Amino acid sequence: MNKIIKINNVSKEKIIKNVNLSISNGECISIMGNSGAGKTTLANIISGLEKPTSGNVLFDGVDIVQLKEPNLTKFRSIAISYIFQDYKLIEYLNVEQNIKFIEKNNKSYIDEKKYNKLINDLGLTKIEKKTVSQLSGGQKQRVAIARAMIGESKVIIADEPTAALDMVNKKIVLNELKKLTKANNKTLIIITHDPEVALKCDRILIVSNGSISDEFSTNYVSYNEIENILIKNYKNENNA
């Protein structure tokens, strides 16, 4: 499989230490680790939101560390979509307006066929004209998924996408997210504390003290093994 992202010897102050990482096109990867381990900083470096102090970040062969404004912002808005724990939708706009908002800023037209399929797949058809303030948490996250899918971005970064949801909504949202990323040929990076969420991906990276301490295919690791590594890392991190 082609590599969509290649990170070579990336460090940032004392937060990220000499990380090397390759992510294949279409792969689902989860970044796990205890609080303060460096997950968000690593994801921000991957997406160009933060610059490393050394190393390079190749996105489809382009070193985004070298990109300057306004090209960096343009790259980020076209290449990457985000899904957040707190949804980051526009409260006073309705479901349809939220889904189309970013794509309208990037392009002069919206693919209506794709839009209709997405809202149908995500069960949003009946609530299309409701404003965000009228929606439940699970509905809001399904809107955020549709917003991330509608454009041409090759990579989706989901930061704790299910942390605010109950058990049933967590399962629904995760299944839809995985199904739609595959169907739309996107690469998915999920940052999570939750082994159950991470086990839905193809591969799990565990970050500790700014380095990748462990890496597994999800075919070969269990919930308990992940939990034990996180506990072991927690002890090391707090005694370091």
Ligand SMILES: Nc1ncnc2c1ncn2[C@@H]1O[C@H](COP(=O)(O)OP(=O)(O)OP(=O)(O)O)[C@@H](O)[C@H]1O
């Ligand atoms: N702008 C900054 N300046 C200095 N230190 C920072 C900055 N941002 C993050 N840090 C520190 O870097 C470390 C990693 O932070 P990061 O947010 O990447 O961790 P995380 O694994 O995502 O944690 P959490 O799960 O709590 O969100 C922490 O010790 C944090 O205090």
